[in-house]
Amino acid sequence: MSKNLSEVLFSQKNNAKETSTLIANSSSKKHQRLEQSMFDGQQSVGWYRLLKLLQWSWQGIDIIDCYEVMAKISASSNKRSDPNLLDTVVGFRSGNWNYEWSKKAMSYQKKANQFMQAGEQQKAQxxxxxASxxxxxxxxxxxxGDEYSIxxxxxxxSNYRQSFTQNNSTLLKEIQVPFQGKHVTTFLHLPNDDEIHPVVIVxxxxxxxxxxxxxxxxxxxxxxxxxxLTVDMPGVGFSNHLKLTQDTSHLHQAILHYIDEIPWVDQSRVALMGMRMGGNALNRLGYVEPQRVKAVVSVGAAVASIFDDVKRFNQLPVMTLDCLANRMQLRQSDASYLYQYCVPFSLVKQGLLGRKKVKTPCLSIGHSGDLMCSEQDLKLMGRISYESEAKIIDKAxxxxSYLITLEYSAQWLAKHLQE
Structure with a gap:
């Protein structure tokens, strides 16, 4: 990775559209839902983005760094696209969300290069x-369409890839999967390359x-x-050229079939794991390809109630509505407009969830007060097959509790992948 890559990327014009203005959204921008979500982060007054502090900490980011960056964003006196939202500073400059987080990332990237030159591989990794x-x-x-985001x-x-060149204990393989005339990049993480492993598509x-x-x-x-084996959802990351449609599992199905071409994994021992809309796609795939899938884990999966109940849908945070519209290649995300396009995502309305049984066991994880995945959704997923179960978190x-359940999920997957 070039040391000057960040300088080259961010030295361009300073007139890119501010993130919150990319998708037109009228009445929906006026509502606020002030509650903590396990999977989405906290929607706080004065912020466009959901603040995923617990998630970012789980990823390894120092919570002190998070508060430091957010303080700089809050304190900025630069022009905002919406004066009432702190993270809407226009232009790549002080106070802009992308600028402040990238600045912090660059400091770690600089340290990494210094460690690498000094031969301290673990610290560099x-x-x-x-930084990634x-x-x-x-x-x-x-x-x-968000220039600075891209x-x-x-x-x-690039920093993620570089971290693996410094780490001999974990192997990263980039798998190019052909799909709709192009290739989608997926990341395969291997415990080692000495043997063939069961694999979970996530x-x-x-x-x-x-x-x-x-x-x-x-x-x-x-x-x-x-x-x-990780894969970005349609409309995101390496899959950003794809449109999110009601056939949410189309890309994942192509990857499932391509598993046969990957030499390090056992195509007869494949499981699926999805969170939120990823849970929708991989639950659907479990129905579509039960003969190829040994087990499915769903975490807070958006499979039914959020698309079956317009009142629930109308409570979604603005950022989530914008993300849905963006992935579906729609130009506006007003809840009343967007809902009609999202109803077909319901696996109940597709005639799958609650109506069709498969042999593939499913473990569904969530909490009882979750807006996007109701307790009823969890119970429906827990009845997909005889061996399925639901883990409903109701204790603070x-x-x-979610992290403890992830450990249980790994044990559950290991059990089913060994069969």
Whole structure:
């Protein structure tokens, strides 16, 4: 990676559109939903973005760095596209979300290069990794057409790759999967390349990049000897040229079939794991390809209630509505307009969830008060097959319980992948 890559990317014109103005949204911008979500982050008055502090900490980012960056954004006196929203400073300059997070990322990238030159590989690896995570936050929520976001994504990926050149204990393979006349880049993480491994195909939500998912592998899947193949959802990251449609599993189905071409994994032992819309796609794939899938884990999956109940849908945060519209290649995200396009995402309305049973076991994880994945959704997923189950978190602190459940998920996957 060129040391000057960040300078080249961010030295361009300073008139890119501010993130929150990319998608037209009228009445929806006026509402606020002030509650903590385990999966989406906290929607706070004065912020356009959902603040994923617990998630970012889980990814390895120092919470002190988070508060430092957010303080600089808050204190900025530069022009904002919306005076009532702190993270809407226009232009790549002091106070702009992308600028402040990228600046922090650059400091870790600089340290990483210094460690690498000094031959301190472990420290270099950790610094490159932290730089990648900070650049990912700088890019967040990764809207297509957001110039500075795309530049930060480039740096997130390049630092992520560089971190693996300094680390001999974890192997990263980039798998180019042919799809619709092009190729989609996926990341295959291997415990080692000495043997063939069972593999879990993993996708997060429509506001996440696949480089955000390494702790899932390092802490839970790798110790169980399971490989992890990550893929960005349509409209995000390496899949940003694709449109999100009601056939949410189309890309993942192509990847599932391409597993046969990957020499390091066992195509007869493939499981799926998805969060939010990733859970929608991979649950759907479990229905479509039950003969190829050994097990499915869904985390807070958006599969039914949020698309079946317009009142629930209308409560979605503005940023989430913008992400949905952006991935579907729509120009506006007003809730009343967007809802009609999202109804077909319901796996209930597609005649799958609650109506069709498969042999593939499903573990559904969520909490009882979640807007996007109701308790009823969790129970429906827990009845997909005889061996399926639902883990409903109802005790605080929710995020801590969620981490414990991830460990249970790895054990559950290992059990089903060994059968």
């Amino acid at each position: 950790q610094s490159f990794y932290l 995570q900070l650049y990912s936050v700088a890019s967040y929520p990764h809207l297509k 530049q930060a994504q480039t740096l997130a990926v 996708s997060a939500g429509i506001d996440s990049l696949q480089c955000d998912l390494l702790p899932l592998f390092e802490k839970y899947l790798k110790p169980a000897g399971i490989a992890m 602190p929710i995020f801590d």
